[in-house]
Amino acid sequence: MTYFDVDYRTPLNDDVISDDAMREIMLEAGHSSEFISMTTAQGTMEYIDNDQGWLNELIEVDKNLKACCTDTCYLNIAMLAQPVVYDSDNYVLRGSPLLDALIEAYVALDWVFYQTSIGQHYRPSPYAETFLRAFRDCAFLHACIETDTPIMSWVEAENTVTEINNRLLSWRSYISTRSFDHECKRAYYNSRRNRKSMREWVNALFQKHAYLQVIRVDLGYRKDIATSVPYEMASTQRAKFCKYFHHELLFAHMVGYAWKLEWGVSRGFHYHFLFFFDASQVQNDVLRAQWIGEYWSQKITNGDGTYYSCNHNADTTYYYNALGKMAYHDVNKRQGLEYIISYLTKPDEYASLAVSGRTFFHSRTPHSSGGPRPGRPRQYPSAF
Numbered sequence: 001m002t003y004f005d006v007d008y009r010t011p012l013n014d015d016v017i018s019d020d021a022m023r024e025i026m027l028e029a030g031h032s033s034e035f036i037s038m039t040t041a042q043g044t045m046e047y048i049d050n051d052q053g054w055l056n057e058l059i060e061v062d063k064n065l066k067a068c069c070t071d072t073c074y075l076n077i078a079m080l081a082q083p084v085v086y087d088s089d090n091y092v093l094r095g096s097p098l099l100d101a102l103i104e105a106y107v108a109l110d111w112v113f114y115q116t117s118i119g120q121h122y123r124p125s126p127y128a129e130t131f132l133r134a135f136r137d138c139a140f141l142h143a144c145i146e147t148d149t150p151i152m153s154w155v156e157a158e159n160t161v162t163e164i165n166n167r168l169l170s171w172r173s174y175i176s177t178r179s180f181d182h183e184c185k186r187a188y189y190n191s192r193r194n195r196k197s198m199r200e201w202v203n204a205l206f207q208k209h210a211y212l213q214v215i216r217v218d219l220g221y222r223k224d225i226a227t228s229v230p231y232e233m234a235s236t237q238r239a240k241f242c243k244y245f246h247h248e249l250l251f252a253h254m255v256g257y258a259w260k261l262e263w264g265v266s267r268g269f270h271y272h273f274l275f276f277f278d279a280s281q282v283q284n285d286v287l288r289a290q291w292i293g294e295y296w297s298q299k300i301t302n303g304d305g306t307y308y309s310c311n312h313n314a315d316t317t318y319y320y321n322a323l324g325k326m327a328y329h330d331v332n333k334r335q336g337l338e339y340i341i342s343y344l345t346k347p348d349e350y351a352s353l354a355v356s357g358r359t360f361f362h363s364r365t366p367h368s369s370g371g372p373r374p375g376r377p378r379q380y381p382s383a384f
Contacts, residue, residue, distance in 0.1 A: 019066075028339045030343060057112070213324065214285070219305060220270035258361065259362075292307075344360065
């Protein structure tokens with residue numbers, strides 16, 4: 001089954017999701033508000049900055065860089081150089097969509113990966129990384145960080161255009177090589193493999209269970225310590241949390257779970273957890289999400305943790321709400337689940353977290369007997 005993005009009509013298939021569709025996914029499945037209200041172990045609310053903006057910017061940058069690579073045009077000094085004032089010997093370069101795209105990409109990537117702490121935790125995409133290598137010491141683009149329109153003489157303008165064209169030619173030449181193609185396949189392999197695996201896992205869960213409670217909880221740390229929590233500590237506490245799934249009563253009727261590790265400028269390391277519970281045994285998804293969050297914030301982290309329940313007010317938050325009780329035949333909730341799957345697996349293609357361990361995991365896929373499904377025949381066509 002193929003799912004389509006509402007605005008862009010782009011298939012969300014196993015192989016490629018367009019950059020435009022990914023931005024829509026980030027808006028639909030991610031946090032859309034400026035601040036995120038995290039609940040502490042004491043039950044109070046902490047409002048923390050939403051760190052998603054920079055990733056949305058990287059998605060737009062990647063889209064523009066790909067367009068620059070497929071474009072066969074180069075900069076033309078006669079079309080670009082404009083006198084600052086009439087009959088002046090000083091010039092600025094303006095009026096070229098290609099030059100504008102190069103400037104915007106350079107300024108955005110320089111800010112994300114060199115001017116903030118994001119670059120200490122994330123690796124750029126293959127397109128962004130090769131672009132930065134090709135243009136890193138370009139004086140004109142570097143000057144554009146400080147000013148919109150660097151002023152120069154005619155000779156300087158000619159030299160600048162020649163330099164940018166040469167760098168652009170070199171970059172485009174490398175983009176067309178098998179070596180770069182291998183870089184892209186290697187970078188995209190994990191996210192596409194994870195997305196395909198997660199789809200198959202979810203399908204298997206609904207083949208086995210007609211109704212499931214879908215619960216999504218974000219788990220992090222108190223605002224005053226969030227950015228100082230090291231990866232090793234976050235990973236150890238996440239592993240401890242998952243071990244309790246096997247014998248804690250709270251998770252007795254859980255049939256599957258998945259998690260994704262992220263890092264944010266304000267939130268530090270945090271986890272997005274997705275849980276599936278047997279809906280015949282668990283009725284109140286909002287209360288269950290709260291209990292899970294409290295278990296993390298109070299017991300696992302000894303009061304240092306915080307949580308955000310995505311199930312709270314989910315009907316008014318998400319256009320396609322996949323949370324709460326979900327039937328095997330519910331097409332709308334299935335679409336919402338597709339957004340969540342893509343959200344948890346796709347962003348690595350734009351910036352991959354530079355840690356030594358896993359950044360994504362889902363529990364074991366239920367075994368299929370291959371024969372007829374046990375139990376009563378299903379009345380409706382399956383959405384899975």
